[in-house]
Amino acid sequence: MGTEVGLAETAQLFKVLGNESRLLLLRLLEREPHTVGALAEAAGLSQPLVSQHLRTLRQAGLVIVSRRGKEATYAVADRHVVHVISDALAHVLEPVAADSIGTTRHPEERTLA
Known part of the structure; x- marks a missing residue:
């Protein structure tokens, strides 16, 4: 079976x-760079958990870190990911086209196959 380049x-x-907390952190970083402490406060998450998520995001190349002394500030590495998240949010928030009986379902009624 042939595979398209880049699918993996x-x-x-x-x-x-695919993690709601990481999406939230990226949405916060989309607006402006933050320190771990500022992200923890804004997201309502513990600082160790935020650090763990940031490590995952950094390993995936989605955030970058700049250091000044002991302070580390995180920012989105690539604006493409911001667009992917925004498009996904727009998709789940828009009403679904008419279903088979002609009524329109709303996003909260949507089920995944």
Whole structure:
């Protein structure tokens, strides 16, 4: 079976993005760079958990870190990921096209196959 180039890497990207906390952190970083402490406060997560998620995001090449003394500031590494997340959010928030009986379902009624 032939495989399209990049599909395995794309699947890995979606695995990393498949965590609500990591998506939230990326949304916060989309607006402006943050320290771990600022991200923990804004996201309502513990600092160790934020650090763990940031490590995963860094290993995936989705965030970069800059250090000034002991302070580390994180930022989105590539604006493409911001667009992927925004497009996915727009997709889940838009009403679904008319279903088989002609009524429109809303996103909260959507089920995954």
